[in-house]
Amino acid sequence: MQVESGPSGQTWGVNKARAIYYRAGVTRTKPIGRYWLRIGGRLKQVAVGCKGVFGIDEKGHILQYGGRRGVGMLKCRSVGT
DSSP states (O other), X not given: OEEEEOTTOOEEXXXXXOEEEEEETOOXXXXXXXXXXXXXXXXXXXXXXXXXEEEEOTTSOEEEEEEESSTTOEXXXXXXX
């Protein structure tokens, strides 16, 4: 299991089954957030930074997550291996 938090408070996690989760409801006044939201796809590792959320999938591809498309849906693209 891995949990990563970025400078803006975004918190993401990956469990042993490689399922991806986002911590919803994180604010300055509620830093613990409200609940974990399951995100589609699978990752071995996730990283959160000023430039976005990146992950490494099972094939070693580096993915970057973009803005939301509806509730909990994120668009991703391969940015290299």
